[in-house]
Amino acid sequence: MPITSVETLVQRANECVKTLSPQRALELDSEQKAILVDIRDIRELNREGRIADAVHAPRGMLEFWFDPECNYHREIFDQPDKTFILFCAAGWRSALAARTLLEMGFANIAHIDGGFGAMKDVGATIVAREEK
Numbered sequence: 001m002p003i004t005s006v007e008t009l010v011q012r013a014n015e016c017v018k019t020l021s022p023q024r025a026l027e028l029d030s031e032q033k034a035i036l037v038d039i040r041d042i043r044e045l046n047r048e049g050r051i052a053d054a055v056h057a058p059r060g061m062l063e064f065w066f067d068p069e070c071n072y073h074r075e076i077f078d079q080p081d082k083t084f085i086l087f088c089a090a091g092w093r094s095a096l097a098a099r100t101l102l103e104m105g106f107a108n109i110a111h112i113d114g115g116f117g118a119m120k121d122v123g124a125t126i127v128a129r130e131e132k
Helices: 006-016 022-030 042-048 062-066 092-104 115-121
Strands: 018-020 034-038 083-087 109-112
Touching (some): 006 092, 062 092, 109 115
16 A cells, blocks of 8 residues: 655645634734644754744644643643644644644644744744743
C-alpha cells in the first residue's frame, strides 16, 4: 500500500478546516473573539519569538490539553464562545492539528494561512519567549 504524503494530508485538512488570513486572525484576537494558539516547538519560540498574547500549546500536547476528560487538560481551552486559531511556522502542522481537533468534536477551530511567518509579515507584535 502506498504512503500518503504529508502534502496530501495537509491538502485534505485544508478542505475541511477554516483557514484565516493573518490579518483576520489578528482582528478576531483584538476583538477578544478568538484565542491564538501557537503549536510550534519550544525551540522555535526561543529562536523566533512569539506573537504577543498567543497561548503556547505544543503540537505534541495539543489534543491532551484540549480534552476536558484528560489529566493534562488546560482550562484556557474551556471557552466555547471563542474561536481557537492555531498556527505553526508556515501553516502545515496547524492545518493537520486543526483537523484533529475538529475530529475530536471541537467546533470553533481555525488555522492561519502562512503561519507565524505570515503573521510577522503583516506586522504582528513579536516578543521574546521570556516576555510573557
